[in-house]
Amino acid sequence: MATATLTSKGQTTIPKEVRDHLHVSPGDKLDFLIDAEGRVVVRPATLDVRQLKGMLKRKRVKPVSLEEMDRAIAEGAARKRA
Template identity: 60%
Template structure:
């Protein structure tokens, strides 16, 4: 299964390989070179934290406890 590399260094993983590794769009892959110089591709293991979207990851991180009326007064204050 030969494929061509783009000028950006990108290649398409052949369908047989994607199917064998059960890869889906957006999945991460790991590349390694073994002692014989062969490239080995593995489906990357992901942590549960990696699956959080950016809002879930930021939720609950604020250090200041604002009261609603104080926050609204700050946001509505004239410049």
């Protein structure tokens, strides 16, 4: 089990074993979460850009043209004014 010491300023060094497991490097951010049982979970707050692939893709949705977007914006603005 990896162990770290907390300084008087609340700082610590993440042990190499844990850094390697989380695939984090200097400058990366970490999230500290407390789960329902009171356990602390540490996870990387940064994602590799490759993990974002396909995140916004929706199946069976027809792409919308710029003209259709402009028309929808104009209609929404007209409804607000009415």
